[in-house]
Amino acid sequence: MSPAPYRVELTQTAQAVLDGLGPEETAEVTGRLVALTLQPFPGSGSRVVRLRTSPPSPTPRFYLPTHMHGILFSVEGDLVTILVIDERPVLE
Amino acid sequence: MGQETVFYFDILGFRQKALGRAQDAVDALTDLATLLGTPAIAHLMGPWGGRYALSDSVFLTHESPEMAVRQAATLVFNLVNMSLTQDEPLLVRGALVQGEVRHLKGIFLKSSEPANLVGQAAVDAVALEEGSGLKGPRILLSEELARSLPPSLVAWLLRPTSAPGVWEVLWPLPVEPKGVVDDAMEIKNLCDRALALLGTRGGHPTYGAHYRELLLLTVRCAARIARFRREEALQLPPMSPFFTRAGVLAACEATSGISDEYVTTLMRLVERCDIGPDIATARGSG
Numbered sequence: 001m002s003p004a005p006y007r008v009e010l011t012q013t014a015q016a017v018l019d020g021l022g023p024e025e026t027a028e029v030t031g032r033l034v035a036l037t038l039q040p041f042p043g044s045g046s047r048v049v050r051l052r053t054s055p056p057s058p059t060p061r062f063y064l065p066t067h068m069h070g071i072l073f074s075v076e077g078d079l080v081t082i083l084v085i086d087e088r089p090v091l092e
Numbered sequence: 093m094g095q096e097t098v099f100y101f102d103i104l105g106f107r108q109k110a111l112g113r114a115q116d117a118v119d120a121l122t123d124l125a126t127l128l129g130t131p132a133i134a135h136l137m138g139p140w141g142g143r144y145a146l147s148d149s150v151f152l153t154h155e156s157p158e159m160a161v162r163q164a165a166t167l168v169f170n171l172v173n174m175s176l177t178q179d180e181p182l183l184v185r186g187a188l189v190q191g192e193v194r195h196l197k198g199i200f201l202k203s204s205e206p207a208n209l210v211g212q213a214a215v216d217a218v219a220l221e222e223g224s225g226l227k228g229p230r231i232l233l234s235e236e237l238a239r240s241l242p243p244s245l246v247a248w249l250l251r252p253t254s255a256p257g258v259w260e261v262l263w264p265l266p267v268e269p270k271g272v273v274d275d276a277m278e279i280k281n282l283c284d285r286a287l288a289l290l291g292t293r294g295g296h297p298t299y300g301a302h303y304r305e306l307l308l309l310t311v312r313c314a315a316r317i318a319r320f321r322r323e324e325a326l327q328l329p330p331m332s333p334f335f336t337r338a339g340v341l342a343a344c345e346a347t348s349g350i351s352d353e354y355v356t357t358l359m360r361l362v363e364r365c366d367i368g369p370d371i372a373t374a375r376g377s378g
Binding site: 056057060070072 | 118121122123125126129130131133136138159162163165166169170173174176266267268271274275278
């Protein structure tokens with residue numbers, strides 16, 4: 001895998017969530033993010049969603065719904081900021 | 093009791109999703125819960141004053157009719173966009189109504205938090221969503237409410253439907269024309285997906301109408317963008333056309349169960365989607 005052309009910065013919330021995961025889960029999440037940063041934005045054909053906001057936000061926000069997590073992040077230049085990593089709601 | 097705007101919506105085809113093991117229904121409600129419940133996302137979308145749900149029926153209230161329209165369009169776009177790559181994306185239909193409502197506790201009195209919504213606006217919103225006879229993923233609103241909104245918002249984001257006294261929100265569009273610059277590729281993705289869904293789902297005798305209407309809606313949005321580009325010099329990024337006549341015609345000709353009348357209406361709208369040769373030929377140069 002070639003190096004990601006983006007720098008990744010975690011917010012305190014995202015870091016706290018990552019700290020609470022086991023090694024395999026952390027590897028899975030960070031692996032997904034690395035793969036994510038290798039894709040052009042916005043990710044046509046992927047499940048990366050560019051969130052539309054009202055009122056419009058000056059910084060585009062993206063959301064990656066996965067089986068276990070929803071990852072909210074923003075991209076400014078080459079900086080990917082992971083805003084929060086949420087567990088998906090469990091409804092049953 | 094006070095005046096508020098009620099946004100009522102439910103998930104199209106939820107009854108079918110809820111059959112058997114109901115995994116599709118669980119997935120649909122999970123997507124909905126994610127968007128409505130993730131604090132960071134909810135904050136970005138701004139506050140709804142009241143939020144109520146039972147199964148797939150959701151009621152949201154807002155003090156401002158204009159903000160309610162903007163927030164409803166944003167919410168539905170994000171909701172559909174989240175599931176766009178699934179075989180059957182999550183589609184919803186709803187209605188916005190301005191009027192009197194009261195927020196009540198739940199009838200089991202387990203919490204002081206409001207859990208029930210009653211009032212004329214709640215009744216009218218459900219009636220409008222269920223009674224208009226209009227198919228497809230739409231956000232409907234009364235003509236009276238539409239005419240009370242700022243003319244610039246109406247000109248960009250709303251259109252009158254074929255049902256008397258009923259308008260709809262063109263939710264695939266950003267809430268302001270200038271937002272197209274940033275959102276063009278997401279809109280294009282939705283247009284492409286709507287066209288593909290016509291081929292895989294559009295001819296179905298039970299739920300095909302929803303997908304046929306989704307395509308019509310996206311074509312109408314592309315036509316609105318093209319009109320604003322011609323009349324208001326709306327800026328677009330370098331990109332291929334939202335739709336081509338040949339592409340849409342090919343999709344229709346490859347799908348059974350689609351009426352000639354539908355194809356005629358669709359193609360007439362596609363003619364209005366031309367965003368200009370300078371943009372259409374610029375793909376790959378930027």
